[in-house]
Amino acid sequence: MAEKPLDVIIATDCGSTTTKAILIERKGDVYRQTFRGESPTTVEAPFEDVTRGVLNSIQEVEELSGRRILDGERIITPNDGGKTGVDIYVSTSSAGGGLQMMVAGAVKAMTGESAQRCALGGGAIVMDVLASNDGRHGHEKIERIRQLRPDMILLSGGTDGGTVTHVVELAEYVSAADPKPRLGIGYKLPIIYAGNVGARSEIQRILGEKAALTVTDNIRPTLERENLMPARHKIHDLFLEHVMAQAPGYKKLMSWTGAPILPTPAAVGSIMETIAKRQGITVLGADIGGATTDVFSVFQGIFNRTVSANLGMSYSISNVLAEAGLANIMRWVPFDVDEGDLRNRIKNKMIRPTTVPQTLDELQIEQAICREALRLALDQHKLLAVGLKGIQQERGIADAFDQTATGQTLIRMEDLDLIVGSGGILSHAPRRMQSMVMMVDAYQPLGVTRLAVDSIFMMPHLGVLATVNEKAAMDVFERDCMVYLGDCVAAAGTGRSGESCMTYEVTASDGSRHEGSLPFGALKMLPLAEGLTAKGVFKPAKGFDCGAGRGKPMEADLRGGAAGLLLDGRGRPLVLPDSKAERVAALQKWASAVGLYPA
Amino acid sequence: MAHTYTPGLRVTDRAVLRKRRLLPLQGTVRVAVGDAVKAESVVASTDLPGKVHTVNVVNALGIAANEIKTFMLKREGDPVAVDEALAENKPLLKWFKTAVKSPVAGKIENISEVTGQVLLREPPRALELRAYVDGTIVEVMAREGVVVETEASFVQGIFGIGGEQVGEIARACERPDEDLTPEKLKPEHRDKIVFGGAYVPSATLTRAREIGVRGIVVGGFDDSDLRAILGYDLGVAITGTENVGFTLILTEGFGRIAMAKRTFDLLGSKVGCRASLSGATQIRAGVLRPEIVIPLGAGETNAARPPAGEREGLKPGDPIRLIRAPYFGRLAKVRSLPPELTSIATESPVRVLEAEFSDGASAVVPRANVEIIES
Structure with a gap:
């Protein structure tokens, strides 16, 4: 089907608390996201009409962009070639639960x-x-x-x-x-x-x-x-x-849209699937919201999505504590905190979910909880993203000593190319490195893995837009939606603290060069800015694996990002010290090594 | 730009409140518009369908599913009593006869020739919906429920557990920063709604259950005690159905936090008055906060204010409560509202306000971390 000629697009996502509108405009040959507005969702009393929130969010776009989009309660279509109207309106929805x-x-x-x-x-x-x-x-x-x-x-x-x-x-x-x-x-x-x-x-x-x-x-x-x-x-x-x-x-809303309204997660899944297919890569995506965490994956060309309905950072924050257990949350907190105090703080966030961390220790506690929510949601995802169970398998002589059951998980971290994080705590972390380390700690990727965050959560809008104009959706996705954080290179294995687990040589496209040895137990950040690429050669020590096999050197094409190139020598699985004092010291050492928090 | 969403809890001595009372299934509305009702009055009722039980007849008799009807002694729609035979086989010798009996009284809902199952349904259970507050019926939704209007003093809490209760207000603490310790609960607090100060320890809750207190309203308590009283970690703030012997409402939050003076004084002025309270809290999609509704007595109602209009957002001079560390629980007023984004200690750029405390000191805090004290 020929794609519609669209120059100006308005898209909304009616979320459970906020309705977000974005304006997309064609600039020459490419589409760019230019303005955004948001407003509280109005599905519930006293308004009980979702379109009120939609109109308010679009009004904000009008004010910011100077484009007239609304004529009363009507969206003006098509765009007149000047500053009036849009060519299409599309929307997703997860309001009302x-x-x-x-x-x-x-x-x-x-x-x-x-x-x-x-x-x-x-x-x-x-x-x-x-x-x-x-x-x-x-x-x-x-x-x-x-x-x-x-x-x-x-x-x-x-x-x-x-x-x-x-x-x-x-x-x-x-x-x-x-x-x-x-x-x-x-x-x-x-x-x-x-x-x-x-x-x-x-x-x-x-x-x-x-x-x-x-x-x-x-x-x-x-x-x-x-x-x-x-x-x-x-x-x-x-x-x-x-x-x-x-x-x-x-x-009323359905009568306004130029394409069927999609459930928000279906639209996000669709855009992730499109990315994986177009780039021929494996993708793991997580959208951690206030109430739920959605996990999306594309491995072996198979798309899977799970939703952990009660793992989130505000409404469901207490459930993360209930499911992960206090000890698992405490292990990521880089200072000593009283258990009762921590419990009360978490409950207070649950009952006043719109508050934001105001002190550094509160931020660190929320980021600790985020790591556990991401980890638990991935565990649940792995259980469902599996091959079909109960099917007949052909076995050869080579399988005599390695007979795997059916229904193995498709999520193999060593095969993972790209992790995309979304949701306030990842997209709006004060430092990009915090988003990167939260995802690395939670997912423990192996070998070379690229990480990114969705800048302002526009994947739902792009997912539904892709159903009418894939080019527009992909242009905006690459240029405005994704914020690349950088690559993480992790050595799997375990060793003695301080002994080298790998050596590295990284030559960037601007001519800069970094080489050295990474001790086991260390985290290191190499500067590699957005827009730069690099060639990396990583030689793991005996017993370690950087992605090419134990002890085998690994060459990789690297891409810079807002955080940089993260070298993770903490081993896999990542084991934190049992003693509280040693654990806190280790967390502080890692944080300091990569500039995670203000001094 | 849309103004900051600053939720506030209502604490008011006079308000016109409307409570929607809806049946879970369609039924019969028993009152009419204009009727005066008490909290305990039944306003609507319905029959909840009885429980369904399954009996696998074909397995019990060793027959094929498609033969089931020839062995059934009852047909679909027939009433059955407990232990009454539903089906029996037809052996040559009478001694070998096997009968399948009904485990419950009810009626036959379905006999399946595919699965060989018989579904039995118990008789329906009557559900009576009460008014919950003293007031007047102002709207009837045919077969679904009613709206009750009342003029009342009204206090919203931040979190609660337990369902709807009605009782007299009683005071257990003299000051809002006092702890509600066990010895402050007396036998005369039985069937009362008791309010205290800053904190309630678990020993007091145990004593409340022993005495038969209907409700406790207090500034704060510990999450570890919540876990102890419920027997599990509450993961998501959807409450109201707990059965712990009383209804508990926190007005401020978790921890030891003095009850806002205004709340304390309002409840203090209502000692001896009849009140309705509900611990039901739901923080997702359609926020529901626990509440204490104290209908005004005769002679108090005429001057009731109209319902509060929509808020305009924060403005200088507004009384606020700070709801996040390091100032959690402190009261202040808005001194100024700088429009620009400000970087706070976490390095996040956020919209802030300057809060002024009663001692004249001030602090810059994110607007998201305050709530308006609404009247």
């Missing part, structure tokens, strides 16, 4: 997991996964369905031509629960059936009257194949038709 789904599959580790991946990739929060073998009694499942009040249910189960009993049983439970949708009292709950084709007539009989049933292709037609896209498209259709249409003001 986003898209909340429940999924069901016959076997938890097979169709249950496929259904979960399908819904998550579609931008939903998965409230629960029902399965025939999930250990709950029938009445417990029914009670659970009734309590949760999801926006939508994805029902799957069985391979095509396989048994119908389990999926019909799940349908019977759903029917008995007779769940009501969260929004729109009196409306039927949308249910997508994407299971065994042989059970369709039974499913239609059981659920056809009670729910707004949509039937689509099986997400697991055979054990060896997952087919998520047809069901994912249905999720997006129903999101607009049923869920969004019930939310206050969305009918």
Whole structure:
């Protein structure tokens, strides 16, 4: 399809607390993001009309840019070639709690997991996964369905031509629960059936009257194949038709947009997938917000997304403490702090989520919690971003001593090329190096890995824009959205403190040169500014691996960034000293070595 | 530019409040517009569908699923009693007869010829929705609920646990910076809503439960005590359904923080008055704060103020509470609002204000770290 000729684009993301608008304009051959505005989201009382927040945020763009975009409550299209109008308006939304789904599959580790991946990739929060073998009694499942009040249910189960009993049983439970949708009292709950084709007539009989049933292709037609896209498209259709249409003001909003509104995480996932495909790289992305942390990955060409619904930096900050445990948070705090005091501080952030750290120690505590939230969210992501389970594998003689089970995680840090961080604590850290070290500590990348942050969280806008004009989205992504922090080179292995773990020779495109030896246990930052590239040669000591194998030298093309080139000699896995005094000393030494905090 | 969002907690001696009371499922509204109601009055009711139980008949009888109907003694829609036979096999010898009995009383909801399961539903459970506050019905949403209006003194807390309670206000501390220690709770505080000062230790909460106190309102308490009382670490601030024996409301936050004098004085002026309180707190999407509603008595109501209008944002002279370290809990007023971004100790560029304390000292703090004390 030919792309529409667009010169001026206005895009919004209606988040749960803030609606963010950006203006994108074509400058010569390339598109640039030029102005932004934001305003509180107005889905809740007293306004109960999402368009109010949208208009306010666009008004701010008007004031800053001098472009007239609104005529009362109408977006002026097309652009008149001067300073009036835009060519298209697009939007994403996660307001009102986003898209909340429940999924069901016959076997938890097979169709249950496929259904979960399908819904998550579609931008939903998965409230629960029902399965025939999930250990709950029938009445417990029914009670659970009734309590949760999801926006939508994805029902799957069985391979095509396989048994119908389990999926019909799940349908019977759903029917008995007779769940009501969260929004729109009196409306039927949308249910997508994407299971065994042989059970369709039974499913239609059981659920056809009670729910707004949509039937689509099986997400697991055979054990060896997952087919998520047809069901994912249905999720997006129903999101607009049923869920969004019930939310206050969305009918009006939908009439304004030049492309279907996407759930925010689906748009972010789409842009990440596009980047990975275009550049032929593996990507790990994390968007850490106040309430949730979304993790996206593209490994082996497979896109996965998970959302950790209760890991965040404000509303859910206490849950990070509950899940990680106090000791895991304390291990990143570079000073001594009383446990009771720390607990109270975290709870006070939870109940007053809009406050910001005002002292350095408060900032360091929040950044410690961020490391744990990122780590936990990645752990959860690794469990779902896996190969298909229960499939037949061909094994040769070479596998005799190395028989791996099916369903291994796809997330292999040694294969990772790019980490992209997003969310206030990463995008707005006072020093870029803080964002870089937080992500390195949490993810512990191996070998050479590039790191970046989303400057002002515009990936959702670009994700939806890519559906109408990919070039515009990619131009802005490369030039205005991504802030490259630099590369991290980490040596895997362990050794004695102070002994060399690798030597390095780095020659930058401006002619500068750095060489030396990195002691085990050290962190070092080499200056390599944004816009520069470099050739690096890293020779690991015996027992260490810089990405080319143990003891083997590694050559890499490096790219500069806002932080620089980080050499990480702390080993993998990164082990912090047990003693509090030694741990604090180590954290302070690392912080000082890379200029993490003001002196 | 949109002005800074500066949330504030309302503490007011007079306000017109409207409370929406909605059924979880459609039902019957039992009052009409204009009716005067007490907090305990039932305003609407509904029948919650009974629990569903599953009985796998085909497994029990060793038959095929598609044969199930020939072995059933009951049909869909039939009522059943506990231990009543649902199905039985047909052996040649009577001695070998096996019957599948109902584990509950209710009715047959579904008999499946695919899975061989029988779904039984218990009788519906009646749910009665109460008014929660003394007041007047001003709106009826057919089959869904009502809006109750009341003229009342109103105090919002910052965090609470426990559900709705009604009781008389009682004072347990003489000063807002005093701790609410266990010996300050007396047997006469049974069924009362007791307010204290800066801090409540866990021993006081234990005593409150023993005495039968309905509610405690206090400046602060420790998170470690919250964990002890709930039995788990509260991860996300969605509360209101805890069953700990009373409702607890913090007016300031976690730690030892003197209750704002204005809150303390207002509650002090209402000792002996009937109040409704709720600990329900929800900080995400549609903020809900715990509250104490003290309806005005006859003769007090005529001069009630109209509902507060929309705030304009901060301005010099506004009374504020500082809500983040290092000034957490201190009260001040706005001295100035510099428009430019200012780099604070963390090196973050933020919008700030200059706060002036009662002793004349001042401090520059991020605007995000203050809240207006609203009236």
